[in-house]
Amino acid sequence: MWFRRKSSKSTAPKLRPHPVREPMLTAESEPTLRRVRLPVDLLQRGMNIIKLDRPWTEVPVLFQGFILCDDAQAEILRQYCDWVLVEDEEERLNPIMDRMVDLKELASTPLPETCSLAEELPRAREAWTQGQSFIDKVTRDIASGEELDFDQARPFIQQCVESIQANASAMFWMSRIKSRDSYTAEHCLRVAIFSIAFARFIGVPDNDLEIVGMCGLLHDLGKLKVPESILNKPGELTAEEAEAMRAHTTLGYQLLREDRKLDPIISDVSSHHHERIDGQGYPHQLADWQISRFARLVSIVDAFDAITSDRCYRDGLSTSEAMSILYKNRGQQFDAGMVEAFIRMIGVYPPGSLVELSSGEVALVVATHPGRKLKPRVEILLDANKNPTPPRVVDLGTQTGNTSADTEIAHPLADGAFGISLRGRIQQLTANAFTHAL
Known part of the structure; x- marks a missing residue:
């Protein structure tokens, strides 16, 4: 069995083991320790991480049980897990537990806006153009065997994050302008945009949005190494061609792992965005608890855009048809809770309709x-x-x-x-x- 920990061990922040805290008792006070199951987006420094929602070996941490002492550690847990079991003083946990209600309500309220659509569109259009230039350059570099520099994507992703924080509908409008002949490149841009917006919608901290965007942008990188005769074939693929197409997950993983500056979760998503909750996905037929949170998020966005886009072999379906497909496959192919949240964010008539x-x-x-x-x-x-x-x-x-x-x-x-x-x-x-x- 393949475990992510083995591939990312060298790049994971080192987490120092720490014994379970034993509070000092005095005659005047006796701190009460409490264990609670906490959503990862509410983690704070100083919490004692007791248990994860998956085996420890499925997350790139070095020890089983540790005190959360820096933001990098919390970031790893947010990338892979939905919840963790923590132990902390009851007095400190109570206000955090109160925030769980607010976190649940986030997915029932619109994305906040700080400016109008008209005001934000120029920046969104500039970011879209910048993203197209990046994808075009990566395509040329792969074809010519040049060394790839993924850091060049960060200015585009940062602009996307800022634009979505100001008014997500501006980037949504840009993403609805589609070209059948530029599907792969535009698909990567759209998945980046919707992944950032979706992560923000469900309460992922702003500090993580750039990583989410990079995961979305580069998730299909391996397709740039699939022969165009297969990638753009108008008819049904043969068994051999289908196998070559499925190999894009492994090809993308290999390309991304060569860049040690990239966060390991980016190559994880590239490898696992076609895994399924029921264990019938590819390339590794992972069980649901082996699929990282960000991979589950990107897989939904990836499928939505693929379903609604015109391809060389068929026309795209409507948003309502795409939502029906996602909903029907929740709990089997896709994370059920994430699908329901994504449908609430997009709506029946998405921005730009x-x-x-x-x-x-x-x-x-x-x-x-x-x-x-x-x-x-x-x-x-x-x-x-x-x-x-x-x-x-x-x-x-x-x-x-x-x-x-x-x-x-x-x-x-x-x-x-x-x-x-x-x-x-x-x-x-x-x-x-x-x-x-x-």
């Missing part, structure tokens, strides 16, 4: 709300007669719901319907921002 309202007006979806999947925030661009109208943003979810005059989405439209395209609207908004800057 073109829709016709019950009023006859035509609008682009600006942002979704996890608690109001059918009532997103929209920007109305055409009136009921399909004539251009001054753009105005309307939150369909804040209507009273007590009057027949309330507007709702009648049905989705294909991009470009009635002369409205997402690409055209992005160009308008970014051009306006540039003009105003002058």
Whole structure:
């Protein structure tokens, strides 16, 4: 059996063994120690880590049981685990346990915004262009046998993180502009973007978002070494071709492991994003407890984008169809809790979708709300007669719901319907921002 610990032992931060703390007792006070199962996103320094949600050998730590003494140790646990058993003084644990309610509620509230979509789009567009340049360079370097420098991806990922923290819908809009001929490159960019947003949505600390983005960006790196005749074959793959395609997980792992500057979780995700919760995935048929948290996260985003994208051999499915597939396969192929959270984040009408309202007006979806999947925030661009109208943003979810005059989405439209395209609207908004800057 293959264990991640063996491949990442040399790069893992050394965790010093520490005996279980025995509090000093006095006549005046007697600290009470308590053991609780804590979500990894709530870990704090000084906690005594007693047990993980998986065998110790499945996480790149050197000892079984230790005092959490620095951020690097907590980061490793957040990458691989969902929860750990900790021991600490009850007085210190109580306020942390209170935060568990807030953590659960995060996945029921919209991603926070610090600026409008129009304000954020120029930076999002610049980041997208920067990401395309990186993927193009990596593709050329692999083809020519040049040494790969993955640090060049960090400026793009950092811009993505900053943009998503400001207004995630701007990057979501950029990710909906797809080219059938550039699937592999654009797929990597989209998975990076949605992985960052999804991690933030479920409460992963901001300090971890760059690593999550790098995992998403490089998860399919091995496909750049798969022959194009197989990668872009319009028909069904033969058994040999399918095997060569599945080998992209191992090829990507090998490429990423050569760069010792990269966090080991990045190569882990590249190797394991096609593993399944039921143990029927590849390349190692891992059990659910052997699949890292970040690999489970990226696998959902990877599948969603693959399902909704046009490929050389088929057209992409709608968002609702993709959500049905993910939901049907929760607990078998995908982590059930993560699938349900991802569906809440994306919504029925993702940002960038073109829709016709019950009023006859035509609008682009600006942002979704996890608690109001059918009532997103929209920007109305055409009136009921399909004539251009001054753009105005309307939150369909804040209507009273007590009057027949309330507007709702009648049905989705294909991009470009009635002369409205997402690409055209992005160009308008970014051009306006540039003009105003002058």
